[in-house]
Amino acid sequence: MDPITLEILKNAMCSIPEEMGIALRNTAFSPNIKERMDLSCALFDWGGKMLAQAEHIPVHLGTMHKAVEEVPQMKAEDGDQIIMNDPFRSGTHLPDITLVKPIFFEGKLVGYSANKAHHADIGGITPGSMAGKTTEIWQEGLIIPPVRLLKRGEENKEVMEIILRNTRVPEERIGDLRAQIGANELGGYRLSEFINKYGLGCFKEFTREIIEYSGRVTRKGLSQIPKGNYSATDWMDNDGVSDKRVRIKAKLEVGDKIKVDFEGSAPQQKGNINAPLPVTKSGVYYAFRCLLGEDIPL
Structure with a gap:
């Protein structure tokens, strides 16, 4: 792939998680997400390798791939979205809730859209994210293992009810969670548009080229550090x-x-x-x- 085409496709791809972040911020309920922008959005290829990330929270973006790795074993279908906040399976701490959407094109898995957002309360002994004097993770709040929050496009009301019953401001939590759902849906729609415009073959070639290019440039930069x-x-x-x-x-x-x-x-x-x-x-x-x-x- 020539450098000009690669640059055009790179910018088109990188615009998707940026737009996801704008949508999430604009539709969220809590100041923690709307004003502090404690959120992150990214796109991954069909194998779980990151393709593009928005300029959001570094610690989120370096951990989100762990959440994506949990999805294939769940045999997720088109229209599903997987929710989780278990720090040992999705990265950070309990208030950071991750949603992952598998993206299908013509019946085949082509990638994942994912976002992570810091919720103001997830239960526990006090509201917030780091209560003083806690010595066990169970004191910090509700632990959510990977589970479907959306199944074939329909909200899993039982899972949503469990989450809401364990938080202090359920109307804010459901608003933020639905904002996260919407951001992932937007990411899936935009990636499908990308593939429709440039073709599935071009998309696969681009994913290979951009990952190889990123690796080359990173290795070159790190080689400048004195041994x-x-x-x-x-x-x-x-x-x-x-x-x-x-x-x-x-x-x-x-x-x-x-x-x-x-x-x-x-x-x-x-x-x-x-x-x-x-x-x-x-x-x-x-x-x-x-x-x-x-x-x-x-």
């Missing part, structure tokens, strides 16, 4: 339960590849500051992404 060993240590004031400071230590080995080692950091804490592995990886991804000057489609 060697680096280390740094920082501290958090406490874990929200005890008054002890929490050590974070990182060691980097820069060669043909870059290895980041957190050995020497504090062990798991009693408080709610522990990060699932996808969140840790997101922090690393974002740090290196900030070192790259190129406009890279990630």
